[in-house]
Amino acid sequence: MAEKSEEKVISKAVIRRLPRYYRYLGELMESGVERISSNELSIRMKVTASQIRQDLNNFGGFGQQGYGYNVKYLYQEIARILGIDRQHTLIIIGAGNLGQAIANYANFERRGFIIKAMFDVDPRLIGKDFRGIPVLSMECLDSFIKENDIQMAALTIPKSQAMLVADNLVASGIKAIWNFAHTDLNLPPEVVVENVHLSESLMRLSYKLCYQMDHPGRPKPGKQGGMTNWD
Numbered sequence: 001m002a003e004k005s006e007e008k009v010i011s012k013a014v015i016r017r018l019p020r021y022y023r024y025l026g027e028l029m030e031s032g033v034e035r036i037s038s039n040e041l042s043i044r045m046k047v048t049a050s051q052i053r054q055d056l057n058n059f060g061g062f063g064q065q066g067y068g069y070n071v072k073y074l075y076q077e078i079a080r081i082l083g084i085d086r087q088h089t090l091i092i093i094g095a096g097n098l099g100q101a102i103a104n105y106a107n108f109e110r111r112g113f114i115i116k117a118m119f120d121v122d123p124r125l126i127g128k129d130f131r132g133i134p135v136l137s138m139e140c141l142d143s144f145i146k147e148n149d150i151q152m153a154a155l156t157i158p159k160s161q162a163m164l165v166a167d168n169l170v171a172s173g174i175k176a177i178w179n180f181a182h183t184d185l186n187l188p189p190e191v192v193v194e195n196v197h198l199s200e201s202l203m204r205l206s207y208k209l210c211y212q213m214d215h216p217g218r219p220k221p222g223k224q225g226g227m228t229n230w231d
């Protein structure tokens with residue numbers, strides 16, 4: 001019998017690819033596609049069919065020989081694995097440019113991420129709201145987290161403040177930090193952190209561009225079976 005996903009350690013590389021499968025499957029569902037073979041999915045996603053089969057086999061393999069994958073089932077299973085089949089409430093620390101941009105992006109709610117409040121030290125921001133999301137004083141942080149049972153926080157403050165604020169968040173009960181500050185957070189192992197560094201992503205883009213220009217026509221590193229995806 002297929003192993004249950006909870007009992008199996010899934011590699012980080014596979015986890016990193018799951019949101020992309022989820023997005024493609026969502027688009028297929030929207031266009032009324034009910035099932036798809038690994039070959040068809042491979043062409044759309046520009047990854048090899050064997051990669052797709054290997055990845056999805058991690059979860060007991062949802063495909064059937066000659067039938068392909070049931071799009072809706074796979075979509076729902078990936079959502080369950082990613083934990084986005086339920087709602088998460090989060091807060092944003094730092095209501096500056098980046099914090100406001102995140103608050104203003106309504107799509108996170110569609111995915112089940114509900115932003116409850118933003119927090120800042122700047123008195124010019126406290127009391128304002130962005131798309132109905134209030135900016136509160138840091139003095140209310142601890143009680144707000146506890147009273148609203150918040151588990152996730154986005155950190156969009158200067159890096160000099162990030163570690164101290166992260167420690168306070170953890171002491172108040174935060175279990176997951178979406179870290180945009182350009183610094184690595186040293187936190188207890190039970191606290192999960194996802195670092196998002198746009199400038200690192202831009203540096204990787206620069207590397208790819210330079211590689212392409214220096215080696216015209218040469219296969220890209222990691223290129224498999226005629227596929228052009230760098231990941």
Ligand SMILES: NC(=O)c1ccc[n+]([C@@H]2O[C@H](COP(=O)([O-])OP(=O)(O)OC[C@H]3O[C@@H](n4cnc5c(N)ncnc54)[C@H](O)[C@@H]3O)[C@@H](O)[C@H]2O)c1
Pocket residue numbers: 093094095096097098099119120121122125138155156157158159161165179180181182196197198199
């Ligand atoms: N990760 C990325 O890809 C990425 C991209 C852009 C910016 N950043 C980083 O995100 C952070 C925010 O960038 P920004 O452009 O929004 O800056 P910003 O100056 O517009 O906003 C920072 C906000 O944090 C508040 N703040 C400062 N110290 C605080 C504290 N101790 N507690 C609560 N709030 C505090 C400030 O009052 C300000 O409103 C910076 O660390 C920046 O380097 C990251």
